[in-house]
Amino acid sequence: MCADKVEYKTTLNLPKTDFPMRAGLPKREPDWLARWAEMNVYEKLREKAKTExxxxxxxxxxxxxxxxxxxxxxxxxxxxxxxxxxxxxxxxxxxxxxxxxxxxxxxxxxxxxxxxxxxxxxxxxxxxxxxxxxxxxxxxxxxxxxxxxxxxxxxxxxxxEPYLTMNFHAEKVIAEEFQKFLMTGTLYQGSKPVMWSPVEETALAEAEVEYHDKESFAIWVKFAVAEGDLAGSKVVIWTTTPWTIPSNKAVVYGDKYSYGLYEVTATPDECWADVGEKFLLADKLAADVFAKARLEDDQWTRVRDVPSEELAGLSLKHPLNGVEDGNGEWDDLRDFRAADFVTDDEGTGFVHCAPSHGMEEFELYRDLGMLAEVITYNVMDDGSFREDMPFFGGKRILRAKAKKGNWEGDANAAVMSKLAEVGGLLARGKIKHSYPHSWRSKAPIIFRNTPQWFAAIDxxxxxxxxxxxxxxxxxxxxxxxxxxxxxxxxxxxxxxxxxxxxxxxxLSRQRAWGVPLTCFTKAGAKPTDDDFLLRDEAVNARVLEAFEVEGADAWYKEGAKARFLGSDYNHDDYDQVMDIxxxxxxxxxxxxxxxxxxxxxxxxxxxxxxxxxxxxxxxxxxxxxxxxxxxxxxxxxxxxxxxGFTLDEKGMKMSKSIGNTIVPEKIVQQYGADILRLWVAQVDFTNDQRIGDEILKGVADSYRRLRNTLRYMLGSLGDFDASKAVARDDMPELEQLILHKLAVLDGVVREGYAKYDFQGVFRAIFEFATLDLSSFYFDIRKDALYCDGDTERRLAALTVLDALYARLTTWLAPILTFTMEEVWLERNGDDTSVHLVDFPDTPAEWRDDELAARSDVVRSVRRVVTGALEEQRTAKVIGSSLEAAPTVYLSAELAKVITNRDTFADLCITSQITIAEGAAPDGAFTLDDVEGVGVVFGMSDGEKCERCWKILPDVGTHSHEGVCGRCNSALS
Missing domain, CATH: 3.40.50.620 (HUPs)
Structure with missing residues (x-):
């Protein structure tokens, strides 16, 4: 008998494929890359497009x-x-x-x-x-x-043949595009506060800046009222940039806030306020300011209201006004007026203005037509004060190089020390806040007024x-x-x-490696003069001609100005712009x-x-x-x-200092590129996404399950003869159902790809492959695929598998690029590639919504049957569902749907099944969410077929010993 069993096993149509269960992607993927390069797949696609x-x-x-x-x-x-x-x-x-x-x-x-x-x-x-x-x-x-x-x-x-911004033609075009701004009049030279990196000595764009926590000095500074009833009292400002105080030109207030005059009545030992000293403060912030000055609540008092009308008539003295050896640097009275950007959320209710270092202040005085009176040029390119500035000349806002992560220079300390010396400080402290840094040098930046080139966007x-x-x-x-x-x-x-x-x-940067601003300015002219910028198409053309051949280096070569200006202009009359x-x-x-x-x-x-x-x-x-x-x-x-951005497994931003970075190369070496690609397809990339070892293990498991599904298909299709394919209308309903689901899925896949919803595409395909195929269709049809002879049922199943193969392989190719090539090559010639084909058209007639609705009912009934069998398997009454022959009681409505006992037995993977119309007896197995179905368990009658393992009454009654009638026909 054992020999017979072995003999029968060899007669089964078991899956046969060289497609390995283990992918081995890290080792095998480079071979496919080499193959695609040799085939020149990308260029073949371009050639294909020319013929279509x-x-x-x-x-x-x-x-x-x-x-x-x-x-x-x-x-x-x-x-x-x-x-x-x-x-x-x-x-x-x-x-x-x-x-x-x-x-x-x-x-x-x-x-x-x-x-x-x-x-x-x-x-x-x-x-x-x-x-x-x-x-x-x-x-x-x-x-x-x-x-x-x-x-x-x-x-x-x-x-x-990639594009590179440093290619000569690219540099020529960049210059040409800049010249369009020049010729249309949108280019101008202006002077306003820009984000400036003292360490790199250049202006920065917003995109070149990142924000990090920084500890800054905070100071409360006294500006004395110069005249009137409030003369001698002090307006107090608060700033976290002490280095800007030497460039102060004004103080502003908010005309919708309540202000008061406050007097100090007593002082502790260490305090920068004097008894009798009077201060102007926003009422909402006064208590906090005095606390910062180390004054207790009983050491100061509010004298009276100070309405905005009274503030409007004042002017102030800089705290360094009249200081010895100050050379009159700060002796002019400071402007004092209302401004919309003042708040009473923090500080003092007054804001010190250094328009050369703050955009809001700059815009305020620009709109007032007073820029010439308030702009300073005290800070040099490297963030140091100009050498001739009293007290602070040469002091640096930042170090040239960080010391143990600290960029703090000596300018802030020098300013605070001088203010304290002359009685200009009320309080000081430190504050930790989010502050802009250069994302390259990681150094803090400043706002600095410098001449720059701008494109006017209005x-x-x-x-x-x-x-x-x-x-x-x-x-x-x-x-x-x-x-x-x-x-x-x-x-x-x-x-x-x-x-x-x-x-x-x-537009401008004060560096060397880039495309220069290819323009010339009139020597001695002002930026507002009509002839300040040279606008000459012939000059522009000479520049572009040189750049096409020599690149932007031509601008920097000896004699460049004479070369580009030519004989049309006196070269000494024009300056060559050297910014990039x-x-x-x-x-x-x-x-x-x-x-x-x-x-x-x-x-x-x-x-x-x-x-x-x-x-x-x-x-x-x-x-x-x-x-x-x-x-x-x-x-x-x-x-x-x-x-979005990629975070670590815990949702934290990746950082080398934390040690939570994940390098693509390591993922590829451990898992293969397809696993990384599958991770991309599985996340909602429109939001921030996470990645880590555990997440990648989950991705690898999804890949393994999908690979097994594909492997099963390949094995079953090994002997498929396309000439024997079965037409859809001649197929059993189960095959027609799978074709219907394919048709629906075709629409989902195409719509998803069109919307760039890769997560939705993969989820739909994966759920179909694992739930509809592996756990349902393949499970049911493996009996027919293994045991049937050349029956229409088996040929129909193979025809469906072929349709599945053609679609799953191509649909997944954009995601699992390497694996789908491997799947493709298992059934196609070596001279082709899955990446050279399109998604196959799916016939509209495959879609059958009525069949799908009927099948949903059948599957719900099947779920009750499988639940009943699982109960018996758990109780160890049966080991396999083929040992069962349940009786299924159906309501009259359901009995009209499920009419074929043999087909339903195949769906439930039982050897026999009985369908009865009417109410189920007491004790029948039911599910609460499936009405009108009850199952009474029973054991199959007959002997076990030694070939297909079904238990049937006719086993042993045919010409081949120990098999059922279906297997006997297959053997014959």
Missing amino acids: TRAPFTLHDGPPYANGHLHIGHALNKILKDMVVRSQQMMGRDARYIPGWDCHGLPIEWKIEEKYREKGLDKDAVDVVEFRQECRDFASGWVDIQREEFKRLGVQGKWD KAVGDGQDTYGTSIRERALRSIDELVTWTPQKGRNRLHSMIEARPDWV LDVWFDSGSTHAFTLRDREDGSEDGLADLYLEGTDQHRGWFHSSMLQGCGTMGRAPYRGVLTH
């Missing part, structure tokens, strides 16, 4: 910075982009992806300077062209490194491209609402509010030399999609919007997709 009618789809790559290895945020971003491009391609588009890099700017320049400092060299002593070449070489090296790291993640694109551009408005701001706001689709929609609100409130765009452009202008211009100029760019110069993190609302989305609106009259993109 395909609408183009262009995702314009936001350039990562060519500086350092990839972090997990890079991986998330590039994998998302790859999923977008692959899915669009497989849905019938000509989906192009040209990767790019940002190569200019301070981070790279800073690295080269660090190298110089380590060698004791002076950067300024090195020829600027030679220095720029070192920066170029540094960036080029990192481009090569990052390119290989991105490719290892399975990202497909034009890797052999001035009419005057270029005739007025579809979306006449000014940059108007064009941007209308583009946001009328041109761009936002995913998620909250991205629209964020950028709209930023554009709505933003000041003019600061904000690196965000570079990246904001990438659409011009990538989408517009490249053959594989975009037909209309617009990208279908920009895809970056939420920080790019103030970065690349923002600068590209401003740049495009300034040069093209509208945004350079039709769609914006935004993702």
